[in-house]
Amino acid sequence: xxxxxxxxxxxxxxxxxxxxxxxxxxxxxxxxxxxxxxxxxxxxxxxxxxxxxxxxxxxxxxxxxxxxxxxxxxxxxxxxxxxxxxxxxxxxxxxxxxxxxxxxxxxxxxxxxxxxxxxxxxxxxxxxxxxxxxxxxxxxx
Numbered sequence: 001x002x003x004x005x006x007x008x009x010x011x012x013x014x015x016x017x018x019x020x021x022x023x024x025x026x027x028x029x030x031x032x033x034x035x036x037x038x039x040x041x042x043x044x045x046x047x048x049x050x051x052x053x054x055x056x057x058x059x060x061x062x063x064x065x066x067x068x069x070x071x072x073x074x075x076x077x078x079x080x081x082x083x084x085x086x087x088x089x090x091x092x093x094x095x096x097x098x099x100x101x102x103x104x105x106x107x108x109x110x111x112x113x114x115x116x117x118x119x120x121x122x123x124x125x126x127x128x129x130x131x132x133x134x135x136x137x138x139x140x141x
Contacts, residue, residue, distance in 0.1 A: 020141040026083035030135055033077045036070050048125040051118060067104045074100050086138050092131045099124040
């Protein structure tokens with residue numbers, strides 16, 4: 001009987017280690033996505049309160065490639081978001097991914113530029129703030 005208890009104890013230790021590993025990897029992916037979005041906004045001077053479209057339109061080709069890559073990463077991050085324990089990040093990540101997709105469409109569509117793109121960026125800033133608020137309360141295990 002004590003042999004079974006020992007096996008069960010070892011199994012629980014391994015299961016907990018696996019859960020912690022998945023949690024930490026998923027949290028790292030979420031934080032990496034957040035970092036990439038912030039770097040994109042800084043690189044093209046699209047931060048909240050100081051949006052300057054001159055730089056992004058001067059290098060529109062590179063901006064399109066960057067936002068496409070980040071949007072793809074956001075989709076992959078949503079898939080693993082359920083592994084983060086303590087907070088349901090999936091809806092927040094889906095909102096960020098939707099706003100990223102809208103900004104991406106704005107960069108690819110000439111008629112959306114200007115005020116339409118500014119509105120889409122504002123939505124992205126708000127959804128990113130919501131994600132940051134949720135992530136700030138989560139710790140590595």
